[in-house]
Amino acid sequence: MAPESTSTLTQAELDRLLIGKRLRHFRTRAGLTLEQLGERVGVVASQLSLVENGRREPKLGLLQAAAREFGIDVAELLKAEAPDHRSALELELERAQSAPGYQHLGLPHVRAPRTLGDDTLEALVGLHRELARRSRAAAETSEEARRVNTELRMLMRERNNYVHEIELLASDLMRRIGHTTGAVTHREVAQAAELLGFTLIFVDDLPSNTRSITDLQHGRIYLPPASIPGGHGLRSLALQAMAHRVLGHSEPASYAEFLQQRLQINYFAAACLMPEERAVEFLQQAKRNRNLAIEDFRDAYGVTHEAAAHRFTNLATQHLDLRVHHYRADGAGALVRGYENDGLPYPIDSSGSIEGQVLCHKWGGRTAFNRTNRTSEFYQYTDTPAGTFWSSVQTGDAELGPFAIACGVPFDEAKWFRGRDTDVRKRSTCPDPACCRTPSPELLQRWQGKAWPSARMHQHVLTPLPTGSFPGVDDTEMFEFLAKHAPES
Template sequence: MAPNSASPASDVNFDRLVLGKRLRHFRTAAGLTLDQLGERVGVVASQLSLIENGRREPKLSLLQALGRELSVDPALFLTGEAPDPRSALEIELERAQAAPGYQRLGLPHVRTPRTLGDEALESLVGLHRELARRSRAAATTSEEARRVNTAIRLKMREQDNYIPDIELIASDLMRRIGHTAGAVTHRQVAMLAELLGFTLMFVDDLPSNTRSITDLENGRIYLPPASIPGGHGLRSLALQAMAHRVLGHSEPASYAEFLEQRLQINYFAAACLMPEARAVDFLQDAKRNRNLAIEDFRDAFGVTHEAAAHRFTNLATTHLGLRVHHYRADGSGTLVRGYENDELPFPSDDSGSIEGEVLCHKWGGRTAFNRTNRTSEFYQFTDTPNGTFWTSVQTGDAELGPFAIACGVAFDDAKWFRGRDTSVRKSSTCPDPACCRTPEPGMLSRWEGKAWPSARMHAHVLSPLPAGTFPGVDDTEMYQFLSKHAPATE
C-alpha cells in the first residue's frame, strides 16, 4: 500500500488518527487556522487537513516544522493518547465505523465536525459500544460455534492435523522431566506441573460447568478427584490446564479464539502423553509389519481409544504417508466430531459443518452397534461416492449413552492395517435419499401418515452458550470456588 493511501481499517491509520487529533489540538490552542499554519510551514491547508483527519502520514521534517511553529516538542505529536475527552470520542467513533461489522451494514460514514455536539457524539459512540457488545454476545451462539468449528477443521485439514511447534514444545518438556519410555504416570504429570510452577489440587466441588480451574495467583490447578478407569482423563485434564501457560495463551477475545485455544491444549496434552518420536517409531514399526492397529497404539501409551485414534491422525500423514479419517458418533449415528484428509464424504450442512449431522446407516460407525460382542475392534469396507474406505471402529458406553470411535483410510492403504482381511463390506450412496433415508415401499405405504413420534431434542439446540470471559463458564461461580480454596493470607 502506498504511504499516503487511506485505509481506515488499518492499525497504522489509527495511529495517524491520534496524531492528527493532537496536531489539531495544538493548532487550535495556538489560535491558528489551517491556512495560517500551512503558510508558515510551507504546505497547503488541504494537506494539513488530511493529516489532522488521519488520512495522511506527515514526514518527519514536516512534524519538526510544525513543532517549531506551535512551540511543541515534535515527540508530543506521536504519543498514543488523545489530547482531550472530545478527541477520544471522535477517535473511538472513527475506529468503530472502520470495523468490518459496521462497514457491512452499508451505512454512511458520520464525520465529527465541531458543529456536532458533544451529546450527539457521546450518543453515537454509545450506540457503537452496544453494537460491539451484542456482536460479542452473538459470538457465543451455537450457530457461531458451528461456523468457527468448521473453519478450524478445514484449517487443520490443510496442515494434515499436524502442529509441529506444539510437538517440539511437548517433546522438550517430557525430556526435561525424564520421561523416556512407557505410559506417562500421574507422578510425571505432577512433576511437569511443578516444573511450570503449579501444584495439582484434587477437589470434589468444582463448578459443574468446568473441567478444571487454574488459580494463577497461587499456582494451583484444581482437578476432579476421580476420572475414568485408569486415570487417562485426569492426566489429560492436568496437561490441558498447564498448556495455557506453556503456549502463552491470554484470555480469549472471541469464541473463535476460545475454540482455537481448546484445540491447542488438547493437542499439547496428546503430544505429552504420546510423545512424537516414540509414537512415530512405534507406528512405523507396525506399518513395516503391516500390523497398524489403534488398539495397540492405545495400549502402548496407556491412553483412551479415542485419544489414540485422534493422535494417529496427527502423525499418520506427516510421518507415515497415510491420509486418514477419524470420527466420533453417538448411538443414534449423530456425528459429534470428525476429521478427514482422505476424502471420506462426511455428511454436512450448507455451511460445511458436520457436527450434529447423521451418519449413513451403512457406515461402520453405525453398523458396529449391530454386533453381539462389542469389546473388540470392528472392521468394515464401505463403498461411497468418493471411493471405498476401510474403517476400524471401537464402540463403548458413557454417561450420555453409547458411542463409536472410528479411524480408517482409503482402500489402497488398508494393506498396512490389521483387520484388512475383513469380509464385511457395505455400499453407501448417501447423500442420495434412496440410500438409507427413504423407507422401503412396503413400510412407507403401511405407515405413512399413521405415526407421530415425540422427538428427543438436544438441550443446547435453542440455547446460546452462557456469556462470560470463557464461554460456557459462570464467572461468579468460578470466583466463589477460587475464594473458597485459596490459601489463607497473613
C-alpha cells in the same frame, strides 16, 4: 494526547511491561529517582527507563541488584500480577488493544502515560470490557460454534492435522522432566506442573461446568479426584491446564479464539502423553509389520481409544504417508466431531458443518452397534460415491449414551492395518435418499400417515451458549470456588 498508530504487543512484550511496572512501583515506594537507582546498580537512567516501560528485556543481574536496594526478594519483581490498581488498568488496556478483535477494527493504539488521568483510563478499559462482552454475546450461539468448528476443521485439514510448533513444545517439556519412553505417569505430570510453577490440587467440588480451574495468583491447578465422564483422564486434564501457560494464551476475546485454544491445548496434552519421536517409532514399526492398530497404540500409552485415534491422525500423514479419517458418532448416528484428509464424504449442512449430521446407516460407525459382542474392534469396508474406505471402529458407553470411534483409510492403504482381511463390506450411496433414508414400499404402504412420534430435540438447537469470559462457565461460581480454596494470606 494523540493516539499512536495501530500496533500489537506479543505475550513476551506484555510480560516485560509487567516486570517494568513492578520495578517502577518498588523504586517509587523506596523514594528513589531513576538517576539515584541507576547510580546504585550501575545502569544509566535512560536504560532503566526503557526497562520500566517494557521496551528492554531486564537482565537478571539488574533485577537482583535492584531488589537488594529495595530490600525485597527478586521473586517480588517477577510476580505475575500488577503491583497496584493503576498498573493493572494500564496492562489491561495494552492486552485489550493487542487482542485480535481490536486489531481487526483498524483503530489507533492508545498509550497510557502517567499524565493520563485515572478516570480517563478507567473509562477506556471499561469501554474495552463492554466491547469484548458484546462481541462474545453476539458470537456465542450454536450457529457461530458450528461455523468456527468448520473453519478450524478446514485449517487442520490443510495442515494434515499436524502442528509442528506444538510438537516441539510438548517434546521439550517431556525432555525437561526426564520422560523417555512408555506411558507418562501421574508423577511425571505432577513434575511437569512443578516445573511450570503449578501445584496440582484434587478437589471434589469443582463447579459443574468446569473440567479444571487454574489459580494463576497462587500457582494451583484444581482437578477432580477421578477421571470425569467421557474418557478425559486426569493426566490429560492437568496437561491441558498447563498448556495455556506453555502456549502463551491470554483470556479469549471471541468464541473463535476460545475454540482455537481448546484445540491447541488438546493437541498439546496428546503430544505430551504420546510424544512424537517415540510414537512415530512405534507406528512405523507397526506399519513395517503390516500390523497398525489403534488399540495397540492406545494400550502402549495408556490413553483412551479416542485420544489414540486422534493422535494417530496427527502423525499418520506427516510420518507414515497415510491419508486418514477419524470421527466420533453418538448412538443415534449423529456426528459429534470428525476429521479427514482422505476424501471420506462426510454428510454436511449448507454451511459445510458436519456436527450433528447423521451418518449413513451403512457406515461402520452405525453398523458396529449391530454386533452382539461390542468389546472388540470392528472392521468394515464401505463403498461410497467417493471411493472405498476401510475403517476400524470401537464402540462404548458414556454418561450421555453409546458412542462409536472410527478411524480408517482409503482401500489401497488398508494393507498396513490389522483387520484388513475382514469380509464385512457395505455399499453406501448417501446422500441419495434411496440409500437408507427412504423406507421400503412395503413399510410406506403399511405405516405412512399412521404414526406420530414425539421427537427428542437436542438442547443446543435453540439455546445460545452460556455467556461469560469462558463460554459455559459461571464466573460467580468459579470465583466463589477460588475464594474458598485459596491459601491463607
